[in-house]
Amino acid sequence: MNSTAQHLPLAMQALRAWAAGAPLILDVSPGEREAMARLRIETAFEDPAAPSPFQSLYRIVFARQRAAAEAVRADLARLSTPSRFYKGAAIVQDVLGGEPFSLMRDVDLVVPSDRASLARAVLRHHGFRQADFDTAERALRSYDPLKVAAYEDDSYELYAFSRIERFPLPELLAGCPELWQRAPIWLDGDEVLLLVTLDVHLRAAQDIPAEHLWSGPEDRPFVDPSVEAWLLATRYYLDIARQRPRPVLRDLFYLARLFPQAEIDRCVALATRHDSLPAMFYTYEFLRRLGMPGAALPETVLTDGNRRNDFGWQYGRLWGGVDGAPSLAA
Structure with missing residues (x-):
């Protein structure tokens, strides 16, 4: 087992605490910090x-x-x-x-x-x-x-x-x-x-128009959180499903704070329009079951939508688990 994999339980513990809104504050060893650096979450444990x-x-x-x-x-x-x-x-x-x-x-x-x-x-x-x-x-x-x-x-x-x-x-x-x-x-x-x-x-992706990046007031200095949440959940989920290198957990920490500030109905509408409902459902529900605040998404979000990009539950694979509903989050 490599050093990063050895420290994944600690990363999982930190993600669960972060999702619930109570960051895990503790002193980490040099080896733990180096492993967390490779996951890009090395100061998620700090006050x-x-x-x-x-x-x-x-x-x-x-x-x-x-x-x-x-x-x-x-x-x-x-x-x-x-x-x-x-x-x-x-x-x-x-x-x-x-x-x-x-x-x-x-x-x-x-x-x-x-x-x-x-x-x-x-x-x-x-x-x-x-x-x-x-x-x-x-x-x-x-x-x-x-x-x-x-x-x-x-x-x-x-x-x-x-x-x-x-x-x-x-x-x-x-x-x-x-x-x-x-x-x-x-x-x-x-x-x-x-x-x-x-x-x-110039736009979010080859197949996604730029209009979404410009939603909201014209003088807004940041892309809207609902758009960020939908796009980031889609990228992250599809990278895991397609087995592209994605050991970086920072994006999940981002999403655990993005989703509560986003308009989830809008995220679902964007995902529906761009055939990314599975990514939205699985990512949101994974984090919610870790403790992230928010109402559950009904499974009809999946069954009523286009499932062309549905690769099932993928997030257990980050910690060496098996595919399936994230009981590991319990």
């Missing part, structure tokens, strides 16, 4: 009022990432181009009170597809490049423009934009070597090197 150096670092990193994104959004607004935070960056700010509980590797933004060229120009003005990071050289490596064009020609997003920021090593984080050399941060002498990456989305 925000008494942050560890890890949580302090994540706050610093996210503050700088958010500031970079806000500067881009401000220039886009001056050019009459709307934008919104999307996915993790939206959830952390809109639902979690600005508290990330792992390193945010990038920040996702949504812009209208007909303003993609303008968004690209604004990002370049702010020092961002469509380039990959060379960890050995600690520098950005230019990407082949033809490959960028090919990627964007068949994608719902632009190729990622990155820039490097450097800032002095904060005193409270000195002497914590285990914090460094993990994307997107590296220690370089007495400076911190931060790779700030912005992902610009």
